[in-house]
Amino acid sequence: xxxxxxxxxxxxxxxxxxxxxxxxxxxMRQLPEENVVYxxxxxxxxxxSKSKNNIIRFSRQIIRxxxxxxVKAIVIACNTASALALExxxxxxxxxxxxxxxxxxxxxxxxxxxxxxxxxxxxATIRSQTYTRVxxxxxxxxxxIGKACPLFVPLVEEGFAKHPIxxxxxxxxxxxxxxxxxxxxxxxxxxxxxxxxxxxxxxxxAVHIVNxxxxxxxxxxxxxxxxxxxNDSGQPGTYRFYVSDAAEKxxxxxxxxxxxxxxxxxxxxxxxx
Amino acid sequence: xxxxxxxxxxxxxxxxxxxxxxxxxxxMRQLPEENVVYxxxxxxxxxxSKSKNNIIRFSRQIIRxxxxxxVKAIVIACNTASALALExxxxxxxxxxxxxxxxxxxxxxxxxxxxxxxxxxxxATIRSQTYTRVxxxxxxxxxxIGKACPLFVPLVEEGFAKHPIxxxxxxxxxxxxxxxxxxxxxxxxxxxxxxxxxxxxxxxxAVHIVNxxxxxxxxxxxxxxxxxxxNDSGQPGTYRFYVSDAAEKxxxxxxxxxxxxxxxxxxxxxxxx
Numbered sequence: 001x002x003x004x005x006x007x008x009x010x011x012x013x014x015x016x017x018x019x020x021x022x023x024x025x026x027x028m029r030q031l032p033e034e035n036v037v038y039x040x041x042x043x044x045x046x047x048x049s050k051s052k053n054n055i056i057r058f059s060r061q062i063i064r065x066x067x068x069x070x071v072k073a074i075v076i077a078c079n080t081a082s083a084l085a086l087e088x089x090x091x092x093x094x095x096x097x098x099x100x101x102x103x104x105x106x107x108x109x110x111x112x113x114x115x116x117x118x119x120x121x122x123x124a125t126i127r128s129q130t131y132t133r134v135x136x137x138x139x140x141x142x143x144x145i146g147k148a149c150p151l152f153v154p155l156v157e158e159g160f161a162k163h164p165i166x167x168x169x170x171x172x173x174x175x176x177x178x179x180x181x182x183x184x185x186x187x188x189x190x191x192x193x194x195x196x197x198x199x200x201x202x203x204x205x206a207v208h209i210v211n212x213x214x215x216x217x218x219x220x221x222x223x224x225x226x227x228x229x230x231n232d233s234g235q236p237g238t239y240r241f242y243v244s245d246a247a248e249k250x251x252x253x254x255x256x257x258x259x260x261x262x263x264x265x266x267x268x269x270x271x272x273x
Numbered sequence: 274x275x276x277x278x279x280x281x282x283x284x285x286x287x288x289x290x291x292x293x294x295x296x297x298x299x300x301m302r303q304l305p306e307e308n309v310v311y312x313x314x315x316x317x318x319x320x321x322s323k324s325k326n327n328i329i330r331f332s333r334q335i336i337r338x339x340x341x342x343x344v345k346a347i348v349i350a351c352n353t354a355s356a357l358a359l360e361x362x363x364x365x366x367x368x369x370x371x372x373x374x375x376x377x378x379x380x381x382x383x384x385x386x387x388x389x390x391x392x393x394x395x396x397a398t399i400r401s402q403t404y405t406r407v408x409x410x411x412x413x414x415x416x417x418i419g420k421a422c423p424l425f426v427p428l429v430e431e432g433f434a435k436h437p438i439x440x441x442x443x444x445x446x447x448x449x450x451x452x453x454x455x456x457x458x459x460x461x462x463x464x465x466x467x468x469x470x471x472x473x474x475x476x477x478x479a480v481h482i483v484n485x486x487x488x489x490x491x492x493x494x495x496x497x498x499x500x501x502x503x504n505d506s507g508q509p510g511t512y513r514f515y516v517s518d519a520a521e522k523x524x525x526x527x528x529x530x531x532x533x534x535x536x537x538x539x540x541x542x543x544x545x546x
Contacts, residue, residue, distance in 0.1 A: 042323070043317065043323060043327050044316065044317050049430070049519070049522075050315070050316060050518050050519060051518050051519045054316050054517075054518050057542075150427070150431045151427055151428070151431055151433070154423070154424055154427040155424070157322070158423045158424055160424070163445075165438070165441055165442065165445065168438055168441070169438065172436075172438065244327075245323045245324050245327045246322070246323060246324045249322075267324075269330075271544045
C-alpha cells in the first residue's frame with residue numbers, strides 16, 4: 001500500500017482491560033490526528049497474575065486481530081504484556097510495535113538524581129525484572145526497588161480508587177519502599193495512574209512519580225515520523241473500541257477515563273484469532 | 274461402557290480457579306472412594322465480573338475437556354458458572370451435571386426461621402438473581418437480599434484472607450445486610466468459605482452461615498446413587514488437577530486448602546477444546 005494510504009491507517013492500542021485507556025488518552029492528546037483502534041481483553045483480565053507463555057499467546061491473538069483492522073503500528077499499553085511479550089512479538093510482525101516499559105524507564109532515569117528508582121507493578125511485571133534490566137541498560141549504577149501490588153488493579157476495576165480503603169492498601173504495599181532512598185517511582189501498570197494523586201500524596205514531594213503514558217505517546221510520535229507514516233490529514237482522528245467481554249461496562253468506564261463520551265464498544269471473540 | 278467400568282470413572286469438578294477446591298474438599302471427604310479430575314480456569318479467572326455468553330462458552334470448553342477424561346458426572350463448583358451456564362450445558366451432555374446454587378438454596382431454606390435470607394456473591398451471580406429464583410421456588414414467601422462483593426475473590430487469591438484489611442472490606446460490603454432481618458446467609462461464591470470465620474464473627478450468632486459445598490457433595494452422592502454409578506471399589510480415590518495457567522502457583526494454593534499435599538498440576542490450553 002502507498003504511504004498516503006498507510007498514513008491514514010489507525011494505530012492499534014491494546015491492554016488487558018481498561019487500564020490502557022490511560023495510554024490511549026495520552027496518544028489522543030499528543031497525536032490528535034491519529035485514528036486509534038483500542039482492544040481491551042476484558043474476558044481474560046487481569047494479566048498480572050498470569051504466566052509468560054499465556055501472556056505471549058494472548059498478545060499474539062490480539063495482534064492478529066488488530067492486523068485485520070490494518071493498523072500501521074501497535075502500542076502495547078499494558079506493562080505486563082510489554083514486560084513478557086514485547087520482544088517476542090516485535091520479531092513476528094513487520095510493523096512497529098512499542099511497549100510502555102522502555103519509555104517509563106527512560107523518563108525515570110532522566111528524573112532521578114540519586115539513581116534510586118522504585119517500580120510498582122503487577123506480580124508478573126515485577127517478577128520479570130524487565131524494568132530493572134532496561135533501567136540499568138540506561139544507567140548501569142541505578143538501584144531499582146520493585147514491588148508487586150496485586151490488589152491495585154481490582155481496587156481500580158471495582159471503583160474503589162477514591163475510597164479510604166485504597167489508602168490503607170497503598171500503605172500495606174508501599175510502606176517499605178517509602179523507607180528507602182528512592183527519589184523517583186514508576187507507576188508500572190496502566191491502572192495505577194488512576195491512583196496517581198493518592199500515591200503522590202503518600203510519598204510527598206521528595207519522590208517524583210513517573211507515568212509512562214506520556215513518554216509512550218512521545219515514542220509513538222517519533223516512531224511514526226521515522227517511518228514516514230504519521231497522519232497529517234489535518235482532521236481529528238476517529239476512535240474505535242473493541243473488547244472480549246462486557247462491552248457496556250467497558251463503555252461506561254471508558255467514558256470516565258477519556259475526555260469525551262465513548263459511543264459504543266464492540267465485543268469480539270478473541271480466541272478465534 | 275458397562276456400569277462396572279463407569280462406576281470407576283472419575284467425577285469432573287471445575288471452577289474459575291482455586292475456589293472450587295472448597296467443594297472438591299467436601300466431595301473427597303464425603304465420597305472418599307470417588308476419583309476426581311479437577312479443572313481450574315486460572316488463565317481466565319475471575320468469572321464473576323464477566324458476561325453470560327462468555328461464561329457459557331468457557332463452561333462448554335471445560336466440559337469438552339473433562340469429557341476427554343471420561344468423567345461420569347460433572348460438578349460446576351463455581352457459583353457464577355452455576356448461575357449463568359448450568360441450565361444450558363445440562364441440556365447438551367448426557368451425563369449428570371450439578372451446580373452449587375440449588376444445594377445452597379435448599380440448605381438456606383431449611384435453616385431459615387423467618388424466611389429472610391442473605392446471599393453474598395460475585396457481581397454476575399447476584400445480577401442473575403438465580404439464588405432468588407431458586408429459593409423462592411422452594412419457599413415462595415422467602416425474602417432474598419443479595420449483595421455483590423467483588424473484592425472478596427482478589428483478597429483471597431492474593432493471600433489477604435487473614436489480613437485486617439479484609440475485615441474492613443467485609444464491613445464495606447455487608448454492613449447494610451447486617452441491618453436487615455436476615456437470619457441465614459449463603460456464601461454464594463466458592464472463594465468465600467475461605468473468609469468464613471471472619472464472616473461468622475462479623476454477623477454473630479443470630480445469623481446462620483451456609484456454605485453450599487457440604488450440600489453439593491450430598492447432592493452428588495444422591496445423583497451417583499440414582500444413576501447406579503457410585504464408586505464402591507473400597508479403594509481411596511485418586512485426584513488429578515489441571516489448570517489453564519500457572520500450575521505451580523495453583524499447586525501451592527491447593528496444598529493449603531486440601532488436607533493433603535498436591536503433587537503436581539498439569540497445565541493445558543483450554544481454548545483448544
